[in-house]
Amino acid sequence: MYNLLVIDDKILELHGQIRFLLGDIDIIVKQKDVVGNIMQEWVKGWLANKKVEYALNDNSQMPPDFYLNPSNKTIGLLEVKAFNRNASPGFDIADFRMYIDEIVKKPYMLDVDYLIFGYDMSDDGVVTIQDVWIKKVWEITRRMKDWPINLQIKDKVVHKIRPAVWYSTARVEYNVFDTKEDFISALEEAVYQNPDTRDRAGTWKIKFLDEYEKQYGVRLDIPRWQNVSNSYVSSKKVPYKHKTK
Amino acid sequence: MYNLLVIDDKILELHGQIRFLLGDIDIIVKQKDVVGNIMQEWVKGWLANKKVEYALNDNSQMPPDFYLNPSNKTIGLLEVKAFNRNASPGFDIADFRMYIDEIVKKPYMLDVDYLIFGYDMSDDGVVTIQDVWIKKVWEITRRMKDWPINLQIKDKVVHKIRPAVWYSTARVEYNVFDTKEDFISALEEAVYQNPDTRDRAGTWKIKFLDEYEKQYGVRLDIPRWQNVSNSYVSSKKVPYKHKTK
Numbered sequence: 001m002y003n004l005l006v007i008d009d010k011i012l013e014l015h016g017q018i019r020f021l022l023g024d025i026d027i028i029v030k031q032k033d034v035v036g037n038i039m040q041e042w043v044k045g046w047l048a049n050k051k052v053e054y055a056l057n058d059n060s061q062m063p064p065d066f067y068l069n070p071s072n073k074t075i076g077l078l079e080v081k082a083f084n085r086n087a088s089p090g091f092d093i094a095d096f097r098m099y100i101d102e103i104v105k106k107p108y109m110l111d112v113d114y115l116i117f118g119y120d121m122s123d124d125g126v127v128t129i130q131d132v133w134i135k136k137v138w139e140i141t142r143r144m145k146d147w148p149i150n151l152q153i154k155d156k157v158v159h160k161i162r163p164a165v166w167y168s169t170a171r172v173e174y175n176v177f178d179t180k181e182d183f184i185s186a187l188e189e190a191v192y193q194n195p196d197t198r199d200r201a202g203t204w205k206i207k208f209l210d211e212y213e214k215q216y217g218v219r220l221d222i223p224r225w226q227n228v229s230n231s232y233v234s235s236k237k238v239p240y241k242h243k244t245k
Numbered sequence: 246m247y248n249l250l251v252i253d254d255k256i257l258e259l260h261g262q263i264r265f266l267l268g269d270i271d272i273i274v275k276q277k278d279v280v281g282n283i284m285q286e287w288v289k290g291w292l293a294n295k296k297v298e299y300a301l302n303d304n305s306q307m308p309p310d311f312y313l314n315p316s317n318k319t320i321g322l323l324e325v326k327a328f329n330r331n332a333s334p335g336f337d338i339a340d341f342r343m344y345i346d347e348i349v350k351k352p353y354m355l356d357v358d359y360l361i362f363g364y365d366m367s368d369d370g371v372v373t374i375q376d377v378w379i380k381k382v383w384e385i386t387r388r389m390k391d392w393p394i395n396l397q398i399k400d401k402v403v404h405k406i407r408p409a410v411w412y413s414t415a416r417v418e419y420n421v422f423d424t425k426e427d428f429i430s431a432l433e434e435a436v437y438q439n440p441d442t443r444d445r446a447g448t449w450k451i452k453f454l455d456e457y458e459k460q461y462g463v464r465l466d467i468p469r470w471q472n473v474s475n476s477y478v479s480s481k482k483v484p485y486k487h488k489t490k
Contacts, residue, residue, distance in 0.1 A: 009268060016267030018274065020283050022372060023259045025290040029283050038265050038274050045270040127267060 039082035085118035138183035284327035330363035383428035
């Protein structure tokens with residue numbers, strides 16, 4: 001899919017436009033925030049154009065957007081995200097509580113492919129795709145300072161899982177997860193740390209491992225978060241030193 | 246302008262679309278909230294198409310959007326608003342503090358014409374204009390329960406002046422203002438009531454009247470809010486009655 005988009009269809013060289021047509025007037029829409037929400041519609045048109053079979057998810061609130069293998073909805077799951085490449089990724093991964101429930105019930109949700117577009121809109125409304133990525137969830141998430149996973153927290157309540165800046169060449173403070181197992185380790189720690197989900201912390205990992213094993217015939221080996229958490233800190237602040245008088 | 250839009254160009258009969266074109270794929274954008282923000286761009290295209298001369302306001306944060314008489318920017322001021330006709334008007338009139346400063350400095354700002362579109366977007370993305378209005382600010386604003394003007398208040402701080410539902414045929418609790426003078430009366434009371442602007446309450450009205458008189462050669466006669474406030478309550482709640490045993 002990446003090859004088809006980037007090599008065959010040269011998506012990184014295309015110039016797009018959002019236009020509004022009403023009566024004889026046809027204008028170019030110059031609102032950057034619109035693009036993020038319409039790339040999913042664009043992918044739908046693109047899949048149809050390529051005669052790729054797909055089914056849509058009835059629940060637009062949860063991943064995936066597309067089932068690329070409609071006869072078996074446990075494989076070929078595709079979620080589309082897009083963000084303004086001149087800013088940090090602004091999309092949400094998922095609501096934390098819904099996500100921890102979901103991957104226990106449907107462990108194959110962990111293997112959703114994220115098709116991510118980094119777009120630019122010029123001042124005159126020309127849309128270009130600067131980057132395309134296909135990523136797994138643990139390749140676009142990270143820890144934060146006080147939590148094992150990067151969470152949006154409002155009024156002390158945990159809301160969304162938020163993405164890392166996974167493509168940065170500049171030094172970042174926290175690296176993305178290396179493995180699925182470490183991502184699960186961080187999630188479990190967050191289930192415990194979050195007062196709203198702590199009552200599930202005792203059994204969440206076991207349930208997940210059982211369901212995952214049922215699905216894939218493999219029992220994952222999840223490290224304890226305290227054993228891996230430091231490996232995701234990529235830079236240490238230089239300790240403050242008193243000047244010698 | 247209203248006639249040109251509604252009678253000559255039959256804007257209420259047109260079917261519009263927002264489309265996104267990238268590569269060979271051309272999709273219809275089905276996001277209702279986008280329309281509100283692009284009608285201003287559409288009016289720009291429409292004015293150009295009609296060969297109507299105009300200048301744009303450099304400051305996009307304050308009204309007006311258009312000067313229809315570019316050689317004299319105190320007349321022919323036009324502000325464009327649009328909202329989803331299936332909901333209440335969602336646009337802001339102006340930031341309260343900026344507005345009370347602005348109409349003292351530029352009393353002709355009080356006479357801005359608001360060109361307002363009530364649009365609909367169907368489930369398949371067809372945009373239609375359900376209503377068009379040209380209104381003065383006092384015809385689209387009203388009092389609220391605890392304030393003489395309908396304000397957005399967040400964390401006890403006054404932010405935006407918000408519009409009334411001026412077109413409702415159903416019973417509304419508070420009517421729009423009848424006159425420019427009553428609107429000014431309500432604004433003055435709000436300047437006093439708002440802790441952030443109270444220090445200006447002693448002189449605000451005098452300054453405004455002086456500037457308005459300089460501009461138009463007329464001294465307005467502003468009633469006291471307490472004398473007119475009750476006339477804008479259009480319905481009284483029926484008092485609660487104990488059932489007789």
